[in-house]
Amino acid sequence: MRRHLPASELARDERFHTITMRDRMADPRAGRGRFEGDNGRRSNRLTPDLPSASEAARSMMHGIFVGEIQALEGAGRTCFDFDDIPFALKLDMARQAWDEARHVEISVKLSAWMGTEIGQFAENTVLFEAACSADPVMRLAGVNRALEGLAIDVFTTMKAFGELAGDPFLEFCEDWMLADEVTHVKMGSDWLRRLTESDPQRRAAALEFQSVVDKLFSYGGTRSDSDESMIGLARRFRELAGFTDDEISHIADVSDEALSEAKARKQAVRAGAGA
Amino acid sequence: MTVAVTPEVFRFVQYDAAEIAAVVEDLLGRLGLAGTRVALDVDETTPLTRVVVHEGDPLRIEAGSGALEDTRVPRTFSPTAAQVNVGRVLLRRRDRSGAAFAAAPDDAGLSLAELAAWDVTCVGRLARAGVRVHADRWRYNLRNRIGFTDATDAVFDRLWATDDASWFDIAAACGAVTP
Numbered sequence: 001m002r003r004h005l006p007a008s009e010l011a012r013d014e015r016f017h018t019i020t021m022r023d024r025m026a027d028p029r030a031g032r033g034r035f036e037g038d039n040g041r042r043s044n045r046l047t048p049d050l051p052s053a054s055e056a057a058r059s060m061m062h063g064i065f066v067g068e069i070q071a072l073e074g075a076g077r078t079c080f081d082f083d084d085i086p087f088a089l090k091l092d093m094a095r096q097a098w099d100e101a102r103h104v105e106i107s108v109k110l111s112a113w114m115g116t117e118i119g120q121f122a123e124n125t126v127l128f129e130a131a132c133s134a135d136p137v138m139r140l141a142g143v144n145r146a147l148e149g150l151a152i153d154v155f156t157t158m159k160a161f162g163e164l165a166g167d168p169f170l171e172f173c174e175d176w177m178l179a180d181e182v183t184h185v186k187m188g189s190d191w192l193r194r195l196t197e198s199d200p201q202r203r204a205a206a207l208e209f210q211s212v213v214d215k216l217f218s219y220g221g222t223r224s225d226s227d228e229s230m231i232g233l234a235r236r237f238r239e240l241a242g243f244t245d246d247e248i249s250h251i252a253d254v255s256d257e258a259l260s261e262a263k264a265r266k267q268a269v270r271a272g273a274g275a
Numbered sequence: 276m277t278v279a280v281t282p283e284v285f286r287f288v289q290y291d292a293a294e295i296a297a298v299v300e301d302l303l304g305r306l307g308l309a310g311t312r313v314a315l316d317v318d319e320t321t322p323l324t325r326v327v328v329h330e331g332d333p334l335r336i337e338a339g340s341g342a343l344e345d346t347r348v349p350r351t352f353s354p355t356a357a358q359v360n361v362g363r364v365l366l367r368r369r370d371r372s373g374a375a376f377a378a379a380p381d382d383a384g385l386s387l388a389e390l391a392a393w394d395v396t397c398v399g400r401l402a403r404a405g406v407r408v409h410a411d412r413w414r415y416n417l418r419n420r421i422g423f424t425d426a427t428d429a430v431f432d433r434l435w436a437t438d439d440a441s442w443f444d445i446a447a448a449c450g451a452v453t454p
Binding site: 017019023024027028029048049051052053054055057058059112113114115116117119120121122165166167168 | 287288319321322340346347348387391409410411413414415416418422423
């Protein structure tokens with residue numbers, strides 16, 4: 001079997017349509033338009049009182065579904081792609097692959113419950129791309145810490161959404177998946193420290209890569225501490241996952257930066273359109 | 276052709292004005308509105324899905340490009356999305372012209388629950404008119420608005436199946452009045 005598979009060669013049937021982050025960033029519509037967003041509401045946090053709440057929740061759930069597929073593929077690949085990593089790390093990756101497979105099944109059922117068909121929304125392959133590094137430490141930083149960290153934020157937001165809407169299945173399922181994600185992040189943090197114990201340069205490079213991925217996942221200001229973001233930063237669960245206060249503050253700063261950039265872009269586009 | 280679409284050439288999305296016009300023309304026929312003159316103004320600079328109708332002849336419909344978009348392949352046209360999103364507002368407008376909806380507030384005055392319940396009656400009718408819809412999507416929206424209960428599901432089934440709902444039915448579904 002081939003090692004180091006690129007995102008473009010992921011196995012998908014005809015129901016799926018994949019796009020890249022470049023495609024998403026190339027959409028010229030962001031920040032333009034005559035219509036305001038959800039009735040000029042100040043908070044953009046995904047809550048049931050948002051007029052577009054059901055559609056946004058369905059879209060996010062589908063994003064979780066394809067994210068789980070890619071996380072499964074990423075963890076499985078890390079098991080297989082390297083001969084020179086500790087066997088215990090392979091076992092942890094195998095355990096994660098098993099968790100992700102279960103999450104895929106849960107997400108399929110939740111999506112059906114919410115009235116969504118498989119493949120109804122485009123699949124962004126950015127998550128798997130973070131798992132394509134030739135260095136396993138980079139994968140741990142990009143996937144287990146950045147991607148699974150984002151999953152903690154997303155699941156916390158969705159669990160709260162289910163709780164507020166009174167949706168018992170959504171709240172319950174997100175809570176259980178959240179518990180697994182906390183473990184995945186912790187595994188990533190532990191292994192990253194162990195594998196780079198005597199190589200501070202490699203550790204610094206991995207953390208820098210994580211920071212880049214964190215910013216990419218915050219693109220458009222989607223995730224931050226601010227209510228202007230759809231997804232909040234789940235500080236408490238990140239603490240439980242082993243992020244230090246400084247690391248959480250750094251992610252908060254990176255996310256705020258992404259939000260500010262998105263607002264500046266929007267303002268510039270509007271100014272340009274009005275000129 | 277009774278449907279005119281602007282812009283004639285799209286730059287932000289890969290839509291074709293003639294194709295959109297044909298799809299809306301077909302929709303008008305399915306809804307018994309053949310011959311109605313429509314000016315559909317698509318704001319291609321926004322991915323929002325909002326659709327607004329302005330009375331007049333022609334009937335002016337303003338739509339964000341997201342209302343006509345294929346969510347599987349961003350920035351491409353979806354005939355189904357167009358028929359569902361334009362169809363809902365056309366049916367709501369037609370409902371308003373009858374006495375049964377005389378007491379209904381204008382669109383801006385509708386609560387999210389009322390809008391969800393009204394959408395159920397509209398999309399149910401679109402399904403019977405041959406438009407491809409996914410009923411569970413609308414069931415989920417109604418549950419989000421009035422509760423995840425068996426009673427909500429019973430309300431959904433009733434509203435979905437009826438061709439002659441009244442404002443009283445919508446308001447009752449949302450608990451605003453006692454049936």
